[in-house]
Amino acid sequence: MKLPFFKKKKSVQTQFEASSPSGLDSKQAITKLTKGITSIKDIIAPPAIEVDFNHLKINDTYFRTLFVAGYPRFVSPNWLAPLITFERSLDVAMFIYPIEGKGILDELRRKIGEMEAEIQTDVQRGKIPSVHTKISLEDARKLQEQLAKGAERFFQFGLYITIPSESIEGLKTISQKVEATMASLMIVAKPASLQMEDAFLTTLPVCHDKLMITRNMDTTCLATTFPFASSELSANKGILYGINEHNGSLIIFDRFSMENSNLCLFGKAGSGKSFCVKTEILRSLMFGTEIIVVDPENEYETLSKAVEGAYIDFSFRNQAKINPFDLAQIKEEESPLAQKILSLHALLKIMIGKMSPDESASLDRALVLTYKQKGITQDPTTHKKEPPLMEDLYKVLMGMEENEAKTLANRLERYVKGSLAGIFNQKSNVEFTNPFTVFGIKNLEAELRPAAMFIILDFIWNKIKSEMKKRILVVDEAWYLMQHEDSATFLYSLAKRARKYYLGLTTITQDVEDFLESKYGKAIINNSSIQILMKQSPAAIDKIGNVFYLSEGEKNLLLSANIGQGLFFAGQNHVAIHVVASEEEHKLITTKPAELIAMKKKTVAEMKKKEEIPPPIKEIKPINEKPVIVKEEINLSRHPDGPMDQKDPNQNQENKPEEKNPAPKIPLPPEPDKRFSNLQ
Numbered sequence: 001m002k003l004p005f006f007k008k009k010k011s012v013q014t015q016f017e018a019s020s021p022s023g024l025d026s027k028q029a030i031t032k033l034t035k036g037i038t039s040i041k042d043i044i045a046p047p048a049i050e051v052d053f054n055h056l057k058i059n060d061t062y063f064r065t066l067f068v069a070g071y072p073r074f075v076s077p078n079w080l081a082p083l084i085t086f087e088r089s090l091d092v093a094m095f096i097y098p099i100e101g102k103g104i105l106d107e108l109r110r111k112i113g114e115m116e117a118e119i120q121t122d123v124q125r126g127k128i129p130s131v132h133t134k135i136s137l138e139d140a141r142k143l144q145e146q147l148a149k150g151a152e153r154f155f156q157f158g159l160y161i162t163i164p165s166e167s168i169e170g171l172k173t174i175s176q177k178v179e180a181t182m183a184s185l186m187i188v189a190k191p192a193s194l195q196m197e198d199a200f201l202t203t204l205p206v207c208h209d210k211l212m213i214t215r216n217m218d219t220t221c222l223a224t225t226f227p228f229a230s231s232e233l234s235a236n237k238g239i240l241y242g243i244n245e246h247n248g249s250l251i252i253f254d255r256f257s258m259e260n261s262n263l264c265l266f267g268k269a270g271s272g273k274s275f276c277v278k279t280e281i282l283r284s285l286m287f288g289t290e291i292i293v294v295d296p297e298n299e300y301e302t303l304s305k306a307v308e309g310a311y312i313d314f315s316f317r318n319q320a321k322i323n324p325f326d327l328a329q330i331k332e333e334e335s336p337l338a339q340k341i342l343s344l345h346a347l348l349k350i351m352i353g354k355m356s357p358d359e360s361a362s363l364d365r366a367l368v369l370t371y372k373q374k375g376i377t378q379d380p381t382t383h384k385k386e387p388p389l390m391e392d393l394y395k396v397l398m399g400m401e402e403n404e405a406k407t408l409a410n411r412l413e414r415y416v417k418g419s420l421a422g423i424f425n426q427k428s429n430v431e432f433t434n435p436f437t438v439f440g441i442k443n444l445e446a447e448l449r450p451a452a453m454f455i456i457l458d459f460i461w462n463k464i465k466s467e468m469k470k471r472i473l474v475v476d477e478a479w480y481l482m483q484h485e486d487s488a489t490f491l492y493s494l495a496k497r498a499r500k501y502y503l504g505l506t507t508i509t510q511d512v513e514d515f516l517e518s519k520y521g522k523a524i525i526n527n528s529s530i531q532i533l534m535k536q537s538p539a540a541i542d543k544i545g546n547v548f549y550l551s552e553g554e555k556n557l558l559l560s561a562n563i564g565q566g567l568f569f570a571g572q573n574h575v576a577i578h579v580v581a582s583e584e585e586h587k588l589i590t591t592k593p594a595e596l597i598a599m600k601k602k603t604v605a606e607m608k609k610k611e612e613i614p615p616p617i618k619e620i621k622p623i624n625e626k627p628v629i630v631k632e633e634i635n636l637s638r639h640p641d642g643p644m645d646q647k648d649p650n651q652n653q654e655n656k657p658e659e660k661n662p663a664p665k666i667p668l669p670p671e672p673d674k675r676f677s678n679l680q
C-alpha cells in the first residue's frame with residue numbers, strides 16, 4: 001500500500017494530461033476530472049517527504065523506525081510495559097501472523113532430527129555437545145509436544161517502533177534511549193537503515209508490514225506481549241480517584257503505597273481541582289487518614305461541618321491565633337531554637353520584604369536577644385518558658401543601636417501597632433486534635449495570606465513531627481506560597497521530608513506557569529509520585545507538555561477537557577481520568593454558586609413544607625385511634641353516672657386486664673390539633 005501523498009506527483013501530472021483536449025471517452029474524462037479536483041488527500045498531504053539513509057523528514061518532524069531483531073528466551077507477562085509507557089510518544093506496530101500447525105510440525109521434526117544428529121556425532125567423536133544445541137533441542141521438543149497436543153498454536157511476530165522528534169539531535173538521543181530501554185528487556189532493536197520509507201509505512205495504522213522481519217512464537221509467548229500497561233491503574237487497595245477514560249475501569253489507588261505520598265494538582269481555575277481533592281478527602285477519612293487543609297478560599301467549610309471536622313478561621317475578628325515564636329516541643333529535634341530562628345527569618349522576609357546582608361545579621365542578633373529576654377536559650381530546659389511575641393522583637397529592634405535595626409523595626413511596625421496588628425502578635429490559642437482540621441484564611445487580606453500560610457504550615461509541621469500518624473496535608477492555592485522564595489523553599493522542604501513522617505502533601509495550584517518556572521516548584525513536582533493535570537490554558541500547555549512529556553494527543557485532551565477531566569500520573573503510568581462524585585458527596589463539596597443557591601432554596605422549601613403540611617395519615621392514626629378508645633374508657637370509669645361504676649368490677653372479666661393496667665398510665669391524648677381535625 002502506498003500513502004496518498006506519495007502519489008501526489010502523479011496526480012499533478014494527470015491534471016495536465018486532462019487539460020489536453022484530445023479525444024477521450026466520457027468514462028476516462030470523468031476519471032481525469034476527479035483526479036484533477038482537489039481532494040482531502042491533497043489537502044492533508046505534506047509538501048515534501050525527505051527520505052534519508054537513517055531517517056525520514058516529513059514537514060519539520062524527523063522519524064526513525066527501529067525493527068526488532070532479537071528477543072529474550074524467557075519473558076514474563078506484560079514484559080513490553082517499559083516500551084509502552086516510554087516517556088515520549090512512540091508509534092509501536094505489532095504484526096501477528098498465524099501459521100498453519102502441520103507445516104510447522106514437519107519442519108520441527110526435521111529440525112529436531114538435525115539437532116539430535118549433531119549431538120550424537122559430537123558424542124561419537126568424543127566431543128562435548130554444544131550447550132546451545134541442547135537447549136534449542138529441549139525447546140523444540142517442548143514446542144513440538146504442545147503443538148501436537150493442540151495446546152499451543154504457532155505464530156510469527158513482528159515488532160516495529162517509529163520515533164518522532166523535532167530535531168535530528170533529539171531523534172538521535174531518543175533513539176538511543178529507546179534502544180537502551182529495549183536492551184534492558186533483552187530485545188535487540190536496530191534502525192531499518194536504507195528502508196526508512198517502508199519502515200515508516202509499516203508503523204502506520206493501516207496494517208501493512210513492508211519489512212517482514214518476524215520471529216516465531218507460540219500462543220503463551222505472544223500473550224505476554226500484549227500491552228496491558230498504560231491503561232490500567234486499579235490497585236487492590238486504596239481509594240477511588242475517578243474513572244479511567246480509556247476503558248471505563250476504576251482508578252483505585254493508595255498514595256501511601258508509592259515511594260512518597262505527595263500529590264500535585266494543576267489546572268485552570270474552575271477545572272475541578274478542589275473538587276477532586278475533596279472527594280479524595282472524604283474517601284480517605286473513611287480509611288482513618290487524618291486530614292489537614294490550608295484553605296485560602298473558604299471552600300472546605302461545608303465539608304468540614306458535614307464530617308464534624310474543625311474549621312479554624314483566621315481573621316482580625318476571630319479568636320484563633322498562632323504565635324510564630326512558639327518553640328516546637330519535640331524531643332528528638334536538634335537545636336529547636338536555631339531552627340526556629342531560621343524559620344522566623346524566612347517569615348519576616350515574607351512579611352517585610354527582602355533584606356540586605358547587614359539587615360539579616362541585625363535581625364539574627366535581635367531574634368536571639370528577644371528569646372534571651374524571655375529566658376530562652378539553646379538549653380532545652382528553657383524551652384518550656386513563655387515564648388516572646390512579635391512586639392518583643394519590635395522593642396528589641398528599636399532598642400538596638402544599628403541603623404539597620406531601626407529600619408527593620410519601622411518596617412515591622414504595622415504588624416505590631418499599625419493596620420495589620422492583631423494577627424501575628426498574639427499568644428497561640430489553637431490546638432487541633434480533630435482528624436479533619438481546616439485552617440481558613442480567606443478573611444485575611446490577600447497581602448497577609450502568604451505569611452499566614454507560612455505560619456500555619458510551620459505550626460502544622462511541628463504538630464506532624466511531634467506525633468507520627470497517617471496524614472494528608474492539603475495546601476490549596478499553593479501559588480500564594482510560590483510568590484516568595486522563602487515560602488517556596490519551605491513548601492519544598494515539606495514535600496521532601498513528608499515521607500519520613502507518614503505524611504502525604506497535596507499541592508494544588510492554578511498558576512502553572514509560575515509554579516513550573518520556580519526551581520522549587522519543579523522540585524516539588526519531582527518529589528510527588530502522583531500528579532493530576534486538569535484543563536490547561538493554551539498559554540501554559542507547551543510548558544506543561546515539556547515537563548510531563550505529554551504527547552500531542554494528551555496536550556489536546558488537556559486543552560479541551562471538561563470540568564473534572566484530566567490526566568492522572570502515578571509513577572510510570574498515566575491515564576485519562578474523570579473525577580466522579582456521588583450525589584451525596586457532590587452536595588457537600590460543590591462550590592458552584594448556582595448549585596448552592598438551588599440547594600439553599602430547596603432546604604428552605606423543605607423546612608416550610610414541614611411546618612405547613614401535616615405528617616402523613618399513617619403516623620397520626622395510632623395517636624388518634626388508641627387514645628380515643630382510652631379516653632372513652634376513662635370517661636366511663638370516672639363518670640359518676642357511667643355504666644362502669646354501677647357494675648361490679650369483679651364480675652367484668654373483660655375489664656380485668658385493663659384494671660391491671662390502669663388507665664392513668666396511658667397518657668391522655670392531647671387536645672386534637674385543629675389542623676388535623678379533618679382527619680378524625
Ligand SMILES: Nc1ncnc2c1ncn2[C@@H]1O[C@H](COP(=O)(O)OP(=O)(O)O)[C@@H](O)[C@H]1O
Nearest residue numbers: 269270271272273274275564579580590591592
Ligand atoms: N468532577 C466533577 N464533577 C462534577 N462537578 C464538578 C467536578 N469538578 C468540579 N465540578 C464543579 O465545578 C466547580 C468548580 O470546581 P473546583 O474544584 O472548585 O475548581 P478549582 O479547579 O478552581 O478548584 C465545583 O464546585 C463543582 O460544582
Ligand SMILES: [Mg+2]
Nearest residue numbers: 273274275476
Ligand atoms: Mg479551588
